[in-house]
Amino acid sequence: MHAWPASEVPALPGKGRDLQIHDTATQGTITLAPGPVARIYVCGITPYDATHIGHAATYNAFDLVQRVWLDTKRQVHYVQNVTDVDDPLLERALRDNQDWTELAERETALFREDMTALRMLPPQHYIGAVEAIPGIVPLVERLRDAGAAYELEGDTYFSVEADPHFGGVSHLDAEAMRLLSAERGGDPDRPGKKNPLDPMLWMAALPGEPSWDGGSLGRGRPGWHIECVAIALDHLGMGFDIQGGGSDLAFPHHEMGASHAQALTGEFPMAKAYVHAGMVALHGEKMSKSKGNLVFVSALRRAGVDPAAIRLALLSHHYRADWEWTDAVLDEAVARLERWRAAVSRPDGIPADALVEEVREALANDLDAPAALAAVDRWVERQIATDGDDESAPGLVSRTVDALLGVAL
Structure with a gap:
């Protein structure tokens, strides 16, 4: 499976700062100082x-991580993966009387278009679940042969007790885990399981479903x-x-994934940091496919909204915050984009070297994009109010906003 084209990232003078970021597993902020190559896995769409917009x-949050690095x-x-076979996909295809592979291909293509429009940097490896199956089967067999998995009526389950670190990502108690498991694709009430939380590794073929x-x-x-x-293990x-x-992936998805990997390898941890973005609401409720209260990036683009304004709307909220999408959020982003473009369109301006460092500092501090936007706003206000004589300043601001925030002015 192929990703989408990469937009060019301008080079800036000097060098950025190491990223301090909130780690769900340690429940605090840690400083990440990777080697020459930083490694990141982000779970993709079904x-x-x-x-x-969610x-x-x-x-957008993890695009900022890439840009800081x-x-x-x-x-x-x-x-990044694509879960191109799963119950929700099959259920939607059945509901709409569509071939599930055609549905997956169409929506993945639309996702690529949206990511390109929003200037999200693409993954080096964009892998579908279907194409990963030849590598998945041996891992499940290894877990089973090591006693970390078991069969139940033809299905194969992972035993969470096989990993002594289970629970160390989400820090939830057993009852909270059970409730979320039932809500997010698990089957804690299935009779015969060793532990209600044990997740499915391999589902036996069912009539009328792909296998x-x-x-x-x-x-x-x-x-x-x-x-x-x-x-992740294959590529990272x-x-x-x-x-x-x-x-919403902290449990069960990232919790279970960490335990799978740790049981397979005997190593800990699977990842140095578990980083989670907040949820976006619409009309007072979390934006979700099951509720149907969605604002689609493609619909906004078709309506003529500049993708740069959509991106600024996203950047105006801290990545870990839960927030609500409204017309006012988008209107503010459109107005900000107009102000910024007017400011950098001048032939010269006030010096911007300090601004570059302000934006760097804000993003290195747990991806504080709102603080970065505020720094650019202050430069724009001074630029509009003052006659500057630095011919390089407007271009430097444009490159900084593009390189670090992914917004093309």
Whole structure:
């Protein structure tokens, strides 16, 4: 599976700062100082309805991570998956009387278009669950053979007790885990499981549903968590720098994935930091496919909204915050974009060297994009109010906003 084209990231004078970021697992801020190549895995979409503003907010957060690392003169090895076979996708295809593969391909193509328009830097490896199946099957067999997995009526489950670190990502108690498991694709009430929280590794083939050769596991398809583990271990190995996604992935997805990987390798941790973006609401409720209260990036683009304004709307909220999408949020972003473009369109301006460092400092401080926007706003206000004589300043501001915030002026 291919990703989308990369926009050029301008080089800035000097060098950026190491990233301090909130780690869900340690429940505090840590400083990440990767080697020459920083490694990040971000969980991708299930392509049956893409791309809503909640998706865009999450991928915007991890795009900022990439930009901060690139500004430190590191390379970035970014991996993202596509869950192109799963119950929600199959259910939507059945509801709409569509072929599930055509639905997945169409929505993935739309996602690529939206990411390109929003200037999100693409992953080096963009991997679908289906294409990862040949690598998933051996991992499930290894877990089973090591006693970390078991069979139940043809299905294969992971035993959470196989990982002594289980629970160390989300820090939830057993009852909270059970409730979220039931809500987010698990089956805690299934009779015969060793532990209600044990997640599915391999689902035996069902009539009328797609299935693949699972070797000694029999025909079937993979569980959700082992998919990401197989892709991450294949392309990044253990101990990569960031495992990222929305806050609703902390449990069960990232918790279970960490345990799968740690049981497979005997190493800890799977990722140095577990980073989670907040949820976006609409009309007082979390934006979600199940509720249907979605604002689609493609619909905004078709309505003539500049993608740069959409991105500024996302940047106006801290990535870890839960917030609500409103017309006012977008209107403010459109007005800000107009002010910024007017300011940098002048032939000269007030010096901007200090602004570059302000934006760097804000983003290195747990991706504080609102503080970065405020710094640019202050420069723009002075630029409009003052006759400057620095011919290089407008261009430097444009490059800074493009390189670090992903907004083309």
